[in-house]
Amino acid sequence: MEKIAFLGLGRMGEPMARRLLAAGHPLTVWNRTAARAEPLAAEGAVPAASPERAVRDADVVITMLAGPRALAAVADAVAPRLRPGVTWVEMSTVGPDAVRELADRLTQGVTLVDAPVMGSTDRAAEGTLGILAGGDAAAVEPVLARLGGVTRTGPLGSGAALKLVVNTAVIGGVGIVAEALRLAGALGLDPATARDALAGSPLAGAVARAFAEGVHFGTDLAVKDLGIATQAAELPAIRALLEQFRRAAADPALAGADIARAVTRLSAAEGAR
Incomplete structure (x- = not known):
């Protein structure tokens, strides 16, 4: 061995x-x-x-x-x-x-x-x-x-590259779900109804990860991964999402917490215009 x-x-x-x-x-x-x-x-x-x-x-x-x-x-x-x-x-x-x-x-x-x-x-x-x-x-x-x-x-390097692509897509999906729920709140929709509708849409996987329990991917690590991704390519949407996650990670209660914990902050209605 x-x-x-x-x-x-x-x-x-x-x-x-x-x-x-x-x-x-x-x-x-x-x-x-x-x-x-x-x-x-x-x-x-x-x-x-x-x-x-x-x-x-x-x-x-x-x-x-x-x-x-x-x-x-x-x-x-x-x-x-x-x-x-x-x-x-x-x-x-x-x-x-x-x-x-x-x-x-x-x-x-x-x-x-x-x-x-x-x-x-x-x-x-x-x-x-x-x-x-x-x-x-x-x-x-x-x-x-x-x-x-x-x-x-x-x-060599292709595994690291593909992992970065996958993580960027997963974190991006979680961020989109959070902002969709922010929109739902701004429009006066019931949060549970909006979440159920999203869970039945093509975003089902992202919804499941946004509210997952018993798993861990720290918000601070999400910031790290999105930072590497935005240095590798021009990604305007991901760059904007990176700033959102940076603000969430600045909260001591969220920095090391799973990205699911950050969804509540990212989807807060007060951020809606």
Whole structure:
């Protein structure tokens, strides 16, 4: 079984790492906040005091981090210490530019795969994530299969690019539902009636995600993803929505909360004209 170093034990990373540990992989874990590693250590994982110590004996390095800045900081510590033959699987949502920058920093003999995931914490715990794998993922596909279904997307960076497209569409759909409900309020419609009508429309999936429970995708992470998207292309509607989510994320009660919590603020009638 491959020795795996798992770096980043946030809401998604912890259940993903737990599945690899349960499958029998020797697992070393690191997280910036060390206490997050304690539950996995109690189950048999080896906690590391730093990213470079975590990867010392690894065959596979998996990163599940908050964004491009966190990835760059980890790369500073890790990239010079990877031995030839190691595969680095980058599973965060960072966009294709960050993946290409990471590839440029790796030494010869280290393989990089970008494999961001679709799905929330519930699917991470169940091992039913959708994994979008770019680059030469053949060697690590059995490892990735422990976490969910693998879709090969093409060359390196294509997985990160497709994940950005999907997240932008999902967040955009949630934002459209919120503004549709704002319009309904401004027109004096019953909120429940408007929501039911939207749920029966082509926006049904977006409505379901806008009011989902038991899942988590932080409003602050939505701001991060939309920011990356609007840097990659001219997206006027998404740029306007980004400002809405930024205002929602400025509320301390909403910054780390699931995007469903932000819907109430985005759909507030006082914002209507």
